[in-house]
Amino acid sequence: MNRSPATPAPLHPPDPGPPATPRADVEEVLHGTVVVDPYRWLEDGTSSDVQAWVAEQHAFARRHLDAFGGRGALAARLSRLFYLDAVSPPYRAGDRLFYTRRQADGEMAVVCWREADGGVEHVLIDPNTLSAGGTTSLGAWVPSNDGKTLAFALHENSADDATLHLIDVASGTPIPGERIEGARYAYPSWTPEGDGFYYTSLPRDGSIPEDQLPGFAEIRFHALGSDPRHDPVVRERTGNAEAFHGVRLSRDGHWLLASVSTFAGDDLYYRDLRSAASPWLTLVEGVEANFSVQAWEDRFIVVTNQDAPRWRILRFDPARPGSDWEEIVAEDPEGVLRGATLVGGRLVLTYVREAASTIEIRTLDGAAVHRIDLPSVGSASAVLGAPDQDEAYFEFSSFLYPPEVYRLSVATGEASVWSQVPRPVDPSPFSLEHLRYPSKDGTLIPMFVVHRRDMLRDGATPFLLTGYGGFGVSMEPVFDPSLYPWLEAGGGIAVAGVRGGGEYGEAWHRAGVRERKQNVFDDFIAAADYLVNEGYTAPRRLAIQGGSNGGLLVGAALTQRPELFAAVICADPLLDMVRYHRFGAGRTWISEYGSAEDGDAFGWLYAYSPYHRVRPGVSYPPVLFAASDSDDRVDPLHARKMTAALQEACGGRAPVLLRIEPHAGHGGADRIRSVVETWTDVYAFLFGALGISPHPLAPAALEPNAGKRAPDLGPSGTIDWLVLGD
Numbered sequence: 008m009n010r011s012p013a014t015p016a017p018l019h020p021p022d023p024g025p026p027a028t029p030r031a032d033v034e035e036v037l038h039g040t041v042v043v044d045p046y047r048w049l050e051d052g053t054s055s056d057v058q059a060w061v062a063e064q065h066a067f068a069r070r071h072l073d074a075f076g077g078r079g080a081l082a083a084r085l086s087r088l089f090y091l092d093a094v095s096p097p098y099r100a101g102d103r104l105f106y107t108r109r110q111a112d113g114e115m116a117v118v119c120w121r122e123a124d125g126g127v128e129h130v131l132i133d134p135n136t137l138s139a140g141g142t143t144s145l146g147a148w149v150p151s152n153d154g155k156t157l158a159f160a161l162h163e164n165s166a167d168d169a170t171l172h173l174i175d176v177a178s179g180t181p182i183p184g185e186r187i188e189g190a191r192y193a194y195p196s197w198t199p200e201g202d203g204f205y206y207t208s209l210p211r212d213g214s215i216p217e218d219q220l221p222g223f224a225e226i227r228f229h230a231l232g233s234d235p236r237h238d239p240v241v242r243e244r245t246g247n248a249e250a251f252h253g254v255r256l257s258r259d260g261h262w263l264l265a266s267v268s269t270f271a272g273d274d275l276y277y278r279d280l281r282s283a284a285s286p287w288l289t290l291v292e293g294v295e296a297n298f299s300v301q302a303w304e305d306r307f308i309v310v311t312n313q314d315a316p317r318w319r320i321l322r323f324d325p326a327r328p329g330s331d332w333e334e335i336v337a338e339d340p341e342g343v344l345r346g347a348t349l350v351g352g353r354l355v356l357t358y359v360r361e362a363a364s365t366i367e368i369r370t371l372d373g374a375a376v377h378r379i380d381l382p383s384v385g386s387a388s389a390v391l392g393a394p395d396q397d398e399a400y401f402e403f404s405s406f407l408y409p410p411e412v413y414r415l416s417v418a419t420g421e422a423s424v425w426s427q428v429p430r431p432v433d434p435s436p437f438s439l440e441h442l443r444y445p446s447k448d449g450t451l452i453p454m455f456v457v458h459r460r461d462m463l464r465d466g467a468t469p470f471l472l473t474g475y476g477g478f479g480v481s482m483e484p485v486f487d488p489s490l491y492p493w494l495e496a497g498g499g500i501a502v503a504g505v506r507g508g509g510e511y512g513e514a515w516h517r518a519g520v521r522e523r524k525q526n527v528f529d530d531f532i533a534a535a536d537y538l539v540n541e542g543y544t545a546p547r548r549l550a551i552q553g554g555s556n557g558g559l560l561v562g563a564a565l566t567q568r569p570e571l572f573a574a575v576i577c578a579d580p581l582l583d584m585v586r587y588h589r590f591g592a593g594r595t596w597i598s599e600y601g602s603a604e605d606g607d608a609f610g611w612l613y614a615y616s617p618y619h620r621v622r623p624g625v626s627y628p629p630v631l632f633a634a635s636d637s638d639d640r641v642d643p644l645h646a647r648k649m650t651a652a653l654q655e656a657c658g659g660r661a662p663v664l665l666r667i668e669p670h671a672g673h674g675g676a677d678r679i680r681s682v683v684e685t686w687t688d689v690y691a692f693l694f695g696a697l698g699i700s701p702h703p704l705a706p707a708a709l710e711p712n713a714g715k716r717a718p719d720l721g722p723s724g725t726i727d728w729l730v731l732g733d
Contacts, residue, residue: 024659026063028651038606040613042585049647050590052636057647061667064650068631068664075691080701081492082687087431088488089679094426096400096412098391099123101154103176105131114141114678118148118159120176131179132159142670144677147194150176151201152258152393156231158195158204164637165672167191167592171206173231187235192224196256203230205241205254205263217639218594222248226265242276242287248594256280257302258394262325264290264300270478271520271598273298277307277325288328297513303349303394308335308371310347317512318344320354320373335373343512345481350392350399351417357387357401359510362441362453362484364403366390368417377420383408384441386483390415400425404486406457406500407434432491436460439484444537446506447529450518453510454534455484456543458499464542469498469697470549472535476507476527477556478599479516489686496694496701501538505530505560521601522611528563535564535571547573550693554578554633554674555641562617562649569627574696576689578633579673582645584616585609590642618645621652629661629696631689635671643667664692 030045051057072078090111097106102123109116118132137143146160146169155176160169171193173185187193189209197204208227209220226242229235242265245252253266261281267274275290275298291298296313307323309332320336336344342360349355353376354369364387366379381387385405392399397418404410412426438460443451462468471493475482482502490500504510507519507527519527535551538544551572553561558580565575585603587593594602601608613619632650634643650665657663666688668675675685694700 025067025654025663026060028060028654030655037585037603037613038609040609042613042619044583044586046648046651049651050586050642050644052642052644052647061647061665064665065667068666071662071664071695072666072688072691075695077694077701078687078691081690081694082683084492084495084701085489085683085686085690088491089682091428091430093410093428094412096388096391096402096425098150098400099154099393099396099398100150100152103150103154105148105150105154105157109679114680115144118145118157120150120154129179131157131174131176134161137161140670141678144672149195149197149204151197151204152199153201155201156182158197160190160193162672164670165635165675165677166637166639167672168639169193171195182231185231185235187229187238191220192251192253194253195229196254198256199258199260201231203228205229205256207252207254208238217591218589219248221251221592221595222246224252226252226254249597251595255301259302259304261305262302262307264302268297269598270596272296275300277302279325288325290323290325299347301349301394303352303371306371308347308349308354310344312513316514316517317342320344320347320356322371335371336369343481343509346389348390348392348399349394350390350415351397352394353417355390355392355399355415355417357390359386359481359483362455364483366401366415366422368420379415379420379422382411384439384484386485392417405484406439406455406486406490407437409434409486430486430488432488437494441484444533446526446533448526450506450526450530452506452530452533453504454537455482455502455504456499456538457490457494457501458543459494459497462499462543466539466542466545466548468544468548469493469496469699470501470538470544471498471552471693472501472503472531472538472549473552473557474503474505474531474534474560475553475555475557476505476519476531476560478507478596479509479513480556481509489682492686492690492701493693496699498699499543501534501543503531503534505534507556520599521608524600524611525615527560528567528615531560531564532568532571535568539571546571548697550574550576550697552576552578552689554580556581558582558641558645559584559617563615563620565627565630566617566620567615569625572628574628574693575630576633576693577630577646577649579635579638579641579643579675580617580632580645580649581641582616582649583618584612585619587645590644591638592640618649618652621649621656623656623658625656627653627657627661627663629692630663631666631692632664633666633668633675633685633689635668635673635675637671638673640673662696 031048033044033047035042092111093109095107097104103120105120107116115134121128134145144162144165148159150157162169169190171187171190173182189211192207195204195206208225223244225240227238229238251268255264263278265276272295274292276287279285299310309321315338317338319338321332322335323332342358346357356367358365363384368377388402390399390401399415409430413422414425415422440456482504551561558577562582588602603609632646634646653663
């Protein structure tokens, strides 16, 4: 029998309405079209007027969100879900294992190491102690190949901007003088001897506009003990603000590889460092396709979607620059290649077939050796390992399958559970469906649907629909503890794999970019229509949620079909598509969206730009905009301007709230308390708007044991592995 959630008092405005926002209409003629921008004054986040407006909006939002009577139960349940011991898959460097551990009583994960053959665990970096308010977060960290030194990035307020530091592993002591500014893109690539690394450097000159910074990125080399201010430039800036400049050194130190990349393609260059006179040679340039390369035993292993939208693997002899590339792993017509890692002199490949991850081991000639059985339909993370070591590690999970870390022997193909962390959830009342539904043009779109097994298709179940639809990012079935308060309250979850993502490879991505972006919104709206038409839910019970590019997705759905939704969560969004490229990292996304500086692109951008589609008198549903004050990737100006526009259009008929996370960058802060507070607000808003109450179902037996630690096992991104489709 379908369980009807208890219904509390709905979320009504407790005051006359939102703060008044002055209009200051700016009119521009762009490519013959008059474009009106009434809230351009809200773009300047440093303005005292804007800051005062944000403070008023914050107070208004808090009055609404704090009025929900079930906040205490929500916060308690979310705390139990997130305050847990957890470890990451480990990476071996030398004779040491490096991994992260999140303590059950800690706010942020710490970096740990121990000897590979066992022994005492050592905490190497504890970001919980780096700032008084926990506002400094840990970014990328990379141990040297011998495991003696570790480079790590720190981010103030979780912004993308970063500073690189070095620490001696044995003593746990930071190395004096080793501080590199402008390290936003500085993913270090160590020499075999561990005496230095190559990295991407950004200038700290405040006179350079934020949107132009990528064009000033240089490749530099830092020798340990030298003054970072004088690190020599190995490859000059590109001058292209729409591209990323990256570098990687082969594990044997022979080959230096540089990339100039957009989301549409990669130009690759290489040098043989065994000869001081070796010039930069071009591996591939000017091709509209993606390439990722790793050098091993003086051969290049190249993973590409050129002439293979589901990806394939080639081999190239760099000593013969004009030679042909040899295909060693052909495109799989039934699956998408998600990752390729060189481990133990073999290729470890991760595929997704019919929504299920599979792992295969092949020789460097492409011959199949082993296929790894995984527990269920779910998602395997990137495999961590090195080309000269047998062992590798990965994580597996699904919506209803809590994460487990596995150790994999490449030689034998044996995979065994290395770490399990008990989760305070009971997935047994829920079922997972993987279905396809037709979009507006008849294209079949994949969607995951999770709901109670006893749900009736009578339209009464509250549903939360989410998606992304951009940059080739796939929506895969991974475990997310934040979904359980919604499921336990009787709600359902739907995750749509709309075009623009990578669910079916690069062709699927290209079908949702630039002039084809409307396909993405049509796919998402069709998902909502399908859920309603098939009796899963009804418009008065259907909420949508998305972040970043997913914020653009739900913003477009909101303005194109407002009658279809009962509530909207729009996080870290892009919403003014006429001016997005002028702020933050916007210019690096022009290959995905186009730029309004181009007449043709202006036409399609202006046609769907959510900010420009808001119309007075339309009955919009309640909306919660969530942004972060230090987001230097997607500027919070989008959320500010859209909040003002919708509040004016709604005239107080539906709450339109703006929640700004302090001391946080794109995606919010990484402190657990911030995650709990954010999701408490999200669910307070959703439950209030849809009229439901939290009803945690987890039995006491599943609650975490406060004094129990996870096994001594677990790094974030390290080296010598390739990740596709992101």
